[in-house]
Amino acid sequence: MTTLETSTTGAVVGAAGPRRSWRVVWIYGVLTAIALVVLVGFARPGVARFGLATGSDFVQLPEVVLPGLATGIVVALVAIACTVAAVLLRRRDRHQPLWLPVVFAVALVVGLLTWATTGAGQSVPLPGLLGGSLALAVPLIFGALGGVISERVGVVNVAIEGQLLAGAFTGAVVASLTRSLIVGLVAAMVAGMLVSFVLAAFAIKYLVDQVIVGVVLNVLVLGLTNFLYTLVLVPASATLNSPPQFSPIAIPVLSAIPVLGPVLFRQTVIVYLMYLGVVAVTIGLFRTKWGLRLRAVGEHPQAADTVGISVGGTRFWNVSLAGAIAGLGGAYLTLASVPSFTRDVTSGAGFIALAAVIFGQWNPVKATLAALLFGFASNLQNVLGIVGSPVPPDFLLMLPYVVTIFAVAGLVGQVRGPAAAGRPYIKG
Amino acid sequence: MPVAETGREPQGLEPGQDPQQQRPERPAEHGARRVLREILSGSALLSVLAVVVSLVIGAILIAVTNPAVIQASGYFFARPGDTVSAVLNAVGGAYGSLFRGGLIDFSAVGFWAGIQPLLRSLGFATPLIAAGLGIAIGFRAGLFNIGGQGQILIGGAVAGWIGFSLPLPGPLHLIAALVGGLLGGALWAAIPGVLKARTGAHEVIVTIMLNYIAFYLLDYFLNTPVLQAPGSNTPVSAPTAPDAVLPQLFGSPVNLGFPLVVLLVLAAAYLLDRSSLGFKLRAVGENASAARTAGIDVKRMTIAAMVISGVFVGFAGAYQVLGQTTSGFSTAFDAGIGFNAITVALLGRSKPWGVFWAGLLFGVFQNGGYTMQAANAVDLNVVSVVQSLIVLFIAAPPLVRAIFRLPAPKGARA
Amino acid sequence: MKLELRGITKRFGALTANDHIDLVVTPGEIHCLLGENGAGKSTLMNVLYGLYQADEGEILLDDEVQHFSGPGDAMRAGIGMVHQHFMLVPVFTVAENVMLGHESTKAGGRLDLDAARARVREISDRFGFDVDPDARIEDLPVGVQQRVEIIKALSRNAGVLVFDEPTAVLTPQETDELIGIMKQLRDSGTAIVFITHKLREVREVADRITVIRLGQVVGEAEPTASNAELASLMVGRAVELTVDKTPARPGADALVLDDVHVYDLNGVPVVDGVSLTVRAGEILAIAGVQGNGQTELTEAIFGLQPQVTGRIVLDGEELTGRTVRQVLDAGAGFVPEDRQHDGLVPEFTIAENLMLDRADGEPFVRLGALRLKDLAAFAQERLRRFDIRAQGIGTRVGRLSGGNQQKVVLARELSRELRLFVAAQPTRGLDVGSIEFVHEQIVATRDAGVPVIVVSTELDEVVALADRIAVMYRGRVVGVVPADTPRDVLGLMMAGEAPQAVAA
Amino acid sequence: GTAPSATSSSGAASSGAAASSSYLPCIVSDQGGFDDRSFNQLGLEGVKAAASDLGSQFKSVQSATANDYASNIDNLVAQKCNIVVASGFLLVNAVKASAQKSTSTDFAMIDDNSIDLPNVKNVVFNTNEAAFLGGYAAAAYSKTGTVATWGGIAIPPVTIYMDGVAKGVAYYNKQKGKNVKLLGWNADSQKGTFVGNFNDQNKAKTFTTNFLNQGADVIIPVAGSLYQGAGAAIKSSGKTAVLEGVDADVYNTDTSGAKDLILVSILKNISTAAKDVVEQSAKEKTFDNKQYVGDLKNGGVGLSSFHDYESKLPSGLSADLDTIKAGIIDGSIDVSSKAAFTN
Ligand SMILES: Nc1ncnc2c1ncn2[C@@H]1O[C@H](COP(=O)(O)OP(=O)(O)OP(=O)(O)O)[C@@H](O)[C@H]1O
Ligand SMILES: Nc1ncnc2c1ncn2[C@@H]1O[C@H](COP(=O)(O)OP(=O)(O)OP(=O)(O)O)[C@@H](O)[C@H]1O
C-alpha cells in the first residue's frame, strides 16, 4: 500500500553513525582562513557603527563604533582560538561542546557585519537586526517544534506548511468573528490539529505513507485556504478577516536588559508561548514520562508495544499536539505579526521549518537555533541591502538558503533521525 | 522410550507451500499490460470510488460558495426545491464543464473536434509525467527529491537559452535545446546528490533550498542580457526560435513532447525493471547496507539517482519553454509542476506507468479546470483540492471501503 | 505462578500458526518449547503475551482465565518475556528501558530516574549481573543487552517468564550464565518457558519438553532424550547432527592477513594487529565472544571498513584498499552476519536477491540490461539445489523464514567461482534441519579447495566445522589452535587467556 | 452529459443584475489573483464597472500559475467573450498567441505594449510620473530626512514606481537644498530591497521595521497587499511614520486598519482605463488598437488626495506638487525610468 517503501525524511540511512570526526575541525580551519584573508587581508578603511539602543529603551546606550581592520584582527584571533580548541578537543576525543560553534559563529558574524558595513553611511541597529531575525524565526520555530515532536514519535511531518497555513487562516477568521484573540489562538491550534488528525489518521490507521500524506496535505490546505480566501474572506473582509492584534507586553526587569532585553522581552504573548514551548518540549522530551514514551515509540515501536504502551494512540495524540503547536505559528502570522490573512501567507515557512528540524537533529533547542539562524540570515540580507551592499538583490535573497546548505553540508552532515520515523507500525 | 508421540498428524500446509496465497510475481510482464491488469483487478473499483468521493467533496465546496445556491438557501424552508436545483445546477454545470473542457466535448461537431480537449490535456499532462517520473525514480532509490521546481527552472532556462540564442539549424536546434534542458535539470539535481554522497547532507533540506536559489538565480539572469529579451525591460526571455519549438503533431494541439514523454515512460520502465543501473538503484533504495555489502557503490548510486531524476525533471522544464510558453518565459514557468510532480509520483506509486496515468489524470483535471472556471466561475483551487483528495483516498483503500461499506477483501491481515 | 494454555488456535489468513495447543507450565519449572523454524513457537508466546489475540482457546494464570488485550495486560498479570529480537530502545539507557511503560515520576510528570537506577542495581545485585544503569543500550554487548531484558521482566515481578531463543546470540559463557540465572529463577518459584534450537541447552536445563511441529503439539519429551530423538521429533525425520566431513587437505597459503588494524570512527582500534593465514581447502574458524572485532575483521577483508591498515593478500593479490566490488570480483564470497540488514533486500524477490552482487556484468547483465530469462533459469536451479522453501523465485525474500533467507544468501555466494569464502554466523537462529544443510554446503566449499573462514560465536559450530580455530579477544587473536582443542580451553581463550597459559 | 450552454448566465460571480446587453467583457488575472489589492483587482473593478454601465454580464478568471494564462484566455474566447482584458505583462505571450487566432475578439493588454495586432489594445502607464510626485511628497513630509521604498519582486511595474520615487526625492533635495535619504532603491544601479514575493506579510513587516530602525518615516511599499505588513510594522514600532500606497487609493480600499497611516497613494488608474477600453469596444463597436498611455496629463496616473494628512502637510507642498506636475506634463522635468515603456 505504500509507494515509498524506503525510509525517507525521518530515518536517514546511516551505514556509519555520526561521522563528524575531523570534518568539523576542517571546517573551522577553512572558515578561519577565509576570515583571515577577507577580514584582515581585504580590510576596508573606516569604521562600522552599530546602534545598541531602541528608541524606547530605559537606558540609552551609545553607538558602538568598531574600526574595520582592528575588529577583523580580533575576530580572526577568536576564530583561530576556536579552531585550536576544536583541534585539541578532537585530539582528546572529547565531545565538541555546543558553545564552541556558537562562539565561533558569533565571532564570524560580527566580523562579517563589521566588514560589510565599514565605511557605510548608516549604522546598523543591532536590536533591530536581532529583533527582525526573531520575528522571521517565530513561525519557523513553532513549525519546527511541531516537526520535532511528530518525527520523534515516528511520524514524518512534511505537512508543517499546511498546519501553519491552516492555523493562520482559522486564527484570523475566528478572531475576527469573535473579536477574541484567545479564541482565535485556540482556533488556530485546533486547525493545526485537524490537519494533524488527517495526517495521523491516514498514516497510523490506514498506514498510508507518511510522506504522501504530508505532501498532499500541503496542497490540500493551500487549495482550500486560497479557495475560501477568494470566495469567502475577500468579499467580507471586514467581518471575516479583520482580527484584533496581540500587542507586545514588556516583561518588567528583563526587558530593560541592554540590547537583548527589548528584543526578547518586549514581545507578544505568542512569542512568550514560544519560549515556553521550546523549554517545555525540551524538558518534556528528555525528562518526563511523556517524552520517554514518545521517544520510545519513535525509536522502537515494537519495544514500546511490548511494555504496554499503545503505539497508535501515542502517535495519534502527539502528532495532533504537534499540529496544535504548528497552528500557533500560523496564528503568529495573522494575529501577532500582521492582523489579517492573505493568500499563501506562510509562503514556504513550513518547508524551512522542516529543514530546521533535520538541521537541528530532531532536538528542539538545536532546531530552534537552526530556525533562528535562518531568520538571522534573512534579516541580515535585508539590513545589508539597506545599509548599502554591492551585491545584487537576487543574490542577497539567496543568502539564507545558501547559508543553510553550507551549514547542513559542512557542519551537520549525516544525521540520524528517530529510527522508526516514516514507518507505519504494524502489530506483530 | 522417552518420546511420546501424540499420534496426531499435523494438518497444516506443506512446508514448501507459501501460506500467503499471494499473486505470483511476473517481473517480466509488459508495463501496459500490467497496468491494465491492475486496473481490472479489485483495486480499480476502489480507485474509481476514491475519485467519486473526492469529486463529491469538491461538489460541496462548489455548492456552498455558489451565489445562486446561497440565494436559494436563504428561503430553503419555503421552497427547498430551489436550493436543490440550484445545487444541481451549480455542481452539474461545473463538472459538466470539467468533463467538456478536460476530456471530451460531446457538443462539438465531429470526433476530431470532440476530443480536442483531451488532446489539450495531454499537453498539460506531459510535463507532469516527465517530472513525476523523475521524482519516482528518486523515490525508488530512497531519495526524496523536493527540488523539482528548481530543476525545472534551471533545465528550462538552459533549454530556453539554447532555444533562442544559439544559431543552430533545423531539428538540431530542438535537439540541442532539449538535451540542454535535460542536462540543466541533471546538474541542479546533482548538487544534492553529490552533497549527500560526500557529506551526508539531507537531500530534503538541500533540494528545498535549491528551489529558492534557482528561482533567484533565474530572476537575476532574466534581468540581465543573458536571458532577458533584447530591447525589453521586463524579466521575460526572448521567444524560443521557431525551429527549437516542439512541433505540433498533425495540426492537433498535441506537440512532439507527448510522444517523447511516452518514450520517457518506456525508458523509465526499462531503467527500473530491466537495467542493471535500475536494479542497483532499487537495491540501494530498499536496503542500502545490503547493497553496499553486495559491492554496489551506494554513494555513486545516490548521485546517479539524483542525476537521472534531474534529467527527467529537466525534460519537464525544457517542455515548458519549448512547448508550452514558447514566446519567452519568466520566473514562473515551472507552474507548480515541481510540487505537483511529487503528488503525481505518489499517486502513480512510483511506477512508470502508474505515473503516466496519474499525470494524465492530473492533466485532464487541470485543463478541465480552466473551462470550469471560465464557464462556471468556479475557482481553480477546487481542482487542486480534488486532486489532493484523490491521492489521499486512493492511498487509503480501507477508508474508501468504510465510506461505501464495502466488505474487506478476503485474506486481509488481521 | 502456574500457567496454562488451553486449545490456543491462531490463524494468519489461510495459515494456522497455532492449532489447538495445550500447554501447562508449573511454578518452579523450566519448560522447553522445541520446534523447527516456523513451527509456531513465537506465535504461541506472542498470544500469551497479548501481542496477538488467539482465535480460539484460553489462557489461565493460577487457574484463572485471563483476557489480555495487549502486552500491558499480560505484564500486569505477571508475564514477562525476553524476546527473540530484543525489545530495547537502542538510544535509551538501561534505566530508561527498564522503567519504560511503568515509569515512576516526580512532581510534574518528571521521570524519577534515581528510582529506576536503584531498581536496576537491586536486581543486578541479586543475580550478580554487572549492568550499569546509565549505559546506553546501543553501546552494550549483546549479552548484556539480554540481561537488561531480563531485568526489565523481573522489575515487573514476573511470575511467568518466557525466553524466546535467548541464546542465539550468546557466547558459551554467557549461555552458561543465562542458564544459571534461569535455574536461579526457577528455584525462586518462577515458571519459565524456554525456546531454543540448541538441543544441548534443552537437555541441560529443561524440566519438561514440548515439541511443536506445523502449529501442533506433536509430543512431549523427557530431558534425558537423545539429541537425535529430539531432532527427529521436531523435524519429522531423522537429522544428521554431526557434520560429516573428511579431514582437510589444505593446499598453499591463500589468504594472508598481516598486522591488520581496523579503526572505528573515533579512531579507536577495534581490530588490533591481526595476522592470520588461511590455506586453500581448509576451514579456519574464528571463535570469540560477540563484539571482539570479528565483524570488523571480516568487513575489512571485503572493503567495508573505512579505516584499515596492514595487508590483506589473497593468492598474492593485494586486497587492502580495494572497493567491495573489486574484492568480490577477486573471487571472494561473503555471508554477512546480519542477513536481514546486510545480506538481503527483503523487498526484492528471491531471483533479484540471487543476482544482488552480480548486478554489473555477466552473466545476468549484458550491455547494461538485465537478462531476466537467464536469471530466472539460474534462480530456479538454485531454488532446487539449495532447497529454498518458497512458492517460487518471484517470492519476496522478506516473506521467507530465517532459515530460507540464509539459504538464499548461501545460494548466491556459492554460485560464483570462489577463491575465498567467508561466512559470519552462518546458522544464527536456524533450526537443526537448516543448520545441517548450511554446514554441508560450507564443508563442500572447503572440499572444492576454497579457503574458508567461518566466524561463529557458537562453540558447537566452531568445533564441528573448523580445521583450525582462531580465537579473538578485544581485537586481537589470542591464539590459533587445532580443531580438537577442548571446549573449556576454547572458552578460556575466548575470555582472553593465552593458549599456552590455558594449556599449562 | 449535456452541459449548460456556454454563454448561459451561470457565469461570473457577478453583478446579478439582469443582463440587458449581450456584450460580454472578460478579464483574466495573472498569478496575483483578483484579491491582490493591486492591478488585478483594479482591472476587475474596471470591467465590473463597465459591465454594470452596459448592463451586461462579465466573466473573470484567475491564473494560479504560468501554465494557466493561455488556457484561461482560450477558454474565455471559447466562452464568446467580446473583449478579454489581460491583467499584467506576464500574460503578454498568451494574449499574442490567442489574439492571432481569435481575430474577432478584442483584447486589452495591460502593462505591456509589445504586441502589434489590430485587435489588441495596449494599455500602459507612465507610473514614474506619479511616483515622482509621491517621492517628492515623501521627502517633503519626512521629519527625519529619511524615506524608504521596497518592492515585492523586481519587475518593471514595480521598479518603475521605485525609479519615480527616487527621482522625486532627488528633485526635492535639489530644489530645497536638502539631503533627504532614500533607502531601499538605487535608481542608478537598479538595486534595492525586495521581499521576494507578494505573500510574505511577516517578512514585509520585518523589512519595514529595518527601514524604520534606519530612521525612515515615510515608507513606500510597492508590493500589492504587502503594504499591510508595512502598516503593522509602523504600528508595532510605536514610531510616527506613514505609508504611501500604490496603484489604488489605499486609503479607500484598505480593510486591514492601516488607513490612518496612508499619507497619500500613487495612483495607477487601471480600473478607469480598463473600463474605458471595454466601453469603447462595446459601445462604438469600433475598437482601435491605438496604445493607451496613462500619464499625469490624461489622469491615467496621479496622486490621490492626502485625506487625513491634508492638514498636516508642510506648507507649500500642494503648490509645489502642482508646479511639478505641470513641469512633468510639459516635459521640463526629467522623470525617466529604465522600467518605463518606450515606443
Ligand atoms: N504476523 C504474521 N503474519 C502472518 N503469518 C505469520 C505471522 N507471524 C507468524 N506467521 C506464520 O506463523 C508460522 C509460525 O511462526 P512462528 O514465528 O511462530 O514460528 P517459530 O516456531 O517461532 O519459528 P522460529 O523457530 O523460526 O522462531 C510461520 O509459518 C509464519 O508463516
Ligand atoms: N508480515 C508478515 N507477512 C507475512 N508473513 C510473515 C510476516 N512476518 C513474518 N512472516 C512469516 O513469519 C515466518 C517467521 O518469521 P520470523 O521473522 O519470526 O522468522 P523467524 O521465526 O525468526 O525464523 P528463523 O527462526 O528461521 O530465523 C516467516 O516464514 C515469514 O514468512
Ligand SMILES: [Mg+2]
Ligand atoms: Mg520464533
Ligand SMILES: [Mg+2]
Ligand atoms: Mg526464529
